[in-house]
Amino acid sequence: MRSKIEKELHIKDRTFIEKVLTYFIREEVTKAGFQKVVVGISGGVDSALTAFLAVKALGKENVIGLSMPYRTSSRSSIEDARLVAEVLEIEFHEIEITPQIDAYFRLFPDADNVRRGNKMARERMSILYDFAHWKRALVIGTSNKSELLIGYSTRWGDSAHDINPIGDLYKTQVWEMAEFVGVPERIVKKKPSADLWPGQTDEGEIGLSYKMLDQILLGYVDLRLRREELVEIGFDPKVVDRVLTMVRNSQYKRKLPIICKIAQRTVDKDFLYLRDWGL
Amino acid sequence: MKVAVAQFRSKLGDFEANLEKTLDFCRRAREEGAVLCIFPELNLTGYNVWDITFEVAVPLDSPKLSPLLEISREIDLTVGLIEESPEHVFYNSALYISSGKIKHVHRKVYLPTYGMFDEGRFFGAGRRVKAFNSVLGKSSILICEDLWHMSTVYLSFIQGTGYIFALSASPGRGYREEGMFGNAEVWMNMGEFYSRMTGSYFIYANRVGCEDGFVFSGKSFVANPYGEIIAEASPFEEEILTVELNEELIRSARANLPLLRDEKPEITLQNLRRVLDEE
Numbered sequence: 001m002r003s004k005i006e007k008e009l010h011i012k013d014r015t016f017i018e019k020v021l022t023y024f025i026r027e028e029v030t031k032a033g034f035q036k037v038v039v040g041i042s043g044g045v046d047s048a049l050t051a052f053l054a055v056k057a058l059g060k061e062n063v064i065g066l067s068m069p070y071r072t073s074s075r076s077s078i079e080d081a082r083l084v085a086e087v088l089e090i091e092f093h094e095i096e097i098t099p100q101i102d103a104y105f106r107l108f109p110d111a112d113n114v115r116r117g118n119k120m121a122r123e124r125m126s127i128l129y130d131f132a133h134w135k136r137a138l139v140i141g142t143s144n145k146s147e148l149l150i151g152y153s154t155r156w157g158d159s160a161h162d163i164n165p166i167g168d169l170y171k172t173q174v175w176e177m178a179e180f181v182g183v184p185e186r187i188v189k190k191k192p193s194a195d196l197w198p199g200q201t202d203e204g205e206i207g208l209s210y211k212m213l214d215q216i217l218l219g220y221v222d223l224r225l226r227r228e229e230l231v232e233i234g235f236d237p238k239v240v241d242r243v244l245t246m247v248r249n250s251q252y253k254r255k256l257p258i259i260c261k262i263a264q265r266t267v268d269k270d271f272l273y274l275r276d277w278g279l
Numbered sequence: 280m281k282v283a284v285a286q287f288r289s290k291l292g293d294f295e296a297n298l299e300k301t302l303d304f305c306r307r308a309r310e311e312g313a314v315l316c317i318f319p320e321l322n323l324t325g326y327n328v329w330d331i332t333f334e335v336a337v338p339l340d341s342p343k344l345s346p347l348l349e350i351s352r353e354i355d356l357t358v359g360l361i362e363e364s365p366e367h368v369f370y371n372s373a374l375y376i377s378s379g380k381i382k383h384v385h386r387k388v389y390l391p392t393y394g395m396f397d398e399g400r401f402f403g404a405g406r407r408v409k410a411f412n413s414v415l416g417k418s419s420i421l422i423c424e425d426l427w428h429m430s431t432v433y434l435s436f437i438q439g440t441g442y443i444f445a446l447s448a449s450p451g452r453g454y455r456e457e458g459m460f461g462n463a464e465v466w467m468n469m470g471e472f473y474s475r476m477t478g479s480y481f482i483y484a485n486r487v488g489c490e491d492g493f494v495f496s497g498k499s500f501v502a503n504p505y506g507e508i509i510a511e512a513s514p515f516e517e518e519i520l521t522v523e524l525n526e527e528l529i530r531s532a533r534a535n536l537p538l539l540r541d542e543k544p545e546i547t548l549q550n551l552r553r554v555l556d557e558e
Binding site: 013272273277 | 494
């Protein structure tokens with residue numbers, strides 16, 4: 001079973017999956033009456049892969065990249081974001097968010113890292129949507145399946161976007177695809193980090209490697225293995241429990257607000273239409 | 280005789296737009312010399328209709344179907360739509376239309392209601408698998424999940440069907456195959472197997488396009504009575520696959536492998552009775 005999980009994590013025909021993801025972007029963007037997308041480029045591999053796919057799908061003239069550093073953002077993040085835009089030859093804006101973030105936290109000088117990080121993520125979302133309106137574009141999301149499942153995101157921050165081509169790819173699959181589509185090696189190879197404060201790394205914060213995380217998630221989510229079965233095939237019970245708890249506790253992040261039902265049909269419950277209704 | 284398989288992209292919930300395109304495909308199929316044009320499951324409504332079901336359903340005597348009856352004087356056609364019965368039950372149905380008349384109706388028997396599928400929530404289930412005479416010869420229409428139940432193919436087989444029309448709207452999933460989604464490969468395996476075991480042509484018409492991130496897997500195909508795929512479509516694009524079918528090949532296959540001659544439906548029936556009685 002362990003070997004099945006390891007095998008299942010690999011994307012066999014990357015050419016085909018690249019075609020699927022670019023087809024999805026083209027279809028969903030143009031059907032909705034748009035030609036352009038805006039993408040927040042952080043310097044990390046998720047947003048780089050997303051930007052590469054968007055350019056392949058829509059052409060470089062239809063992709064707008066935004067880098068939105070804060071004063072503590074690492075030099076390498078800023079440079080790698082520029083690198084993505086340079087390689088892709090896309091319209092690119094660097095908008096520093098330090099003034100508005102610092103202005104706000106002058107009211108709360110003792111605010112912790114999480115509050116600050118969340119505020120930054122939501123500020124970036126707000127700028128992306130301003131650009132989307134200005135440029136008549138959709139916001140393309142960059143959340144991968146691993147982070148979506150464990151809730152490693154800011155609600156209404158980086159988790160808010162219109163379409164997401166990479167949300168069914170685990171982080172380790174993002175690496176595979178990023179390498180395949182030609183994302184610069186130094187971006188694919190570097191340690192993943194949300195870079196919300198100096199020295200932050202994903203794996204440090206989550207408490208395990210993406211390789212292990214993805215295997216447990218694939219076993220639990222895609223193969224529907226139960227906790228005991230995951231432990232039986234050799235995963236550390238403490239790690240399994242940690243992952244499953246993160247999945248359960250973050251379900252609220254994956255859902256829209258819940259509405260109190262009093263009528264026959266209720267918007268979030270039994271008013272069932274796809275977003276592509278009429279498209 | 281030439282048959283046309285219409286690999287089709289539907290507009291979700293827009294009956295009129297889909298009807299227009301259906302007519303256009305029929306005209307093109309006619310120009311290519313086809314005597315019959317076969318469309319995918321629910322091509323006139325789109326697949327994930329959910330609550331749109333009650334807005335796009337049509338009774339079979341609806342004037343909305345007149346253009347289809349009209350064009351059937353030039354070319355026979357099989358289309359998918361939501362049929363509203365006189366009792367106001369809604370069926371996922373396929374019609375065979377010829378010479379200005381609806382000659383046969385198949386109501387989908389097996390409605391997938393698991394995982395990403397929710398058909399049983401909206402549709403009533405059909406109860407009959409009946410062969411009929413199409414322009415090609417003795418034929419059966421089966422819709423998507425029907426084919427995953429061997430019984431529907433068996434029922435077609437013992438009625439002497441020589442042409443199985445397999446209509447589908449199969450959302451792509453599985454990234455462990457080459458050049459197509461995993462489910463598309465399963466369909467091809469199924470087509471090769473069923474066509475050989477029944478000594479019939481297996482004509483698979485699938486959707487393309489995207490509905491809220493469900494990317495339909497395309498790869499429509501025709502398998503001959505020897506279990507060979509003789510034509511196949513692309514994974515993503517709309518197209519018309521025009522294929523020459525030969526009645527003699529059914530004869531040849533059944534002379535070499537007389538499974539239909541030797542089939543003993545009464546034994547199947549006796550055993551079914553016994554199994555059901557023992558329950």
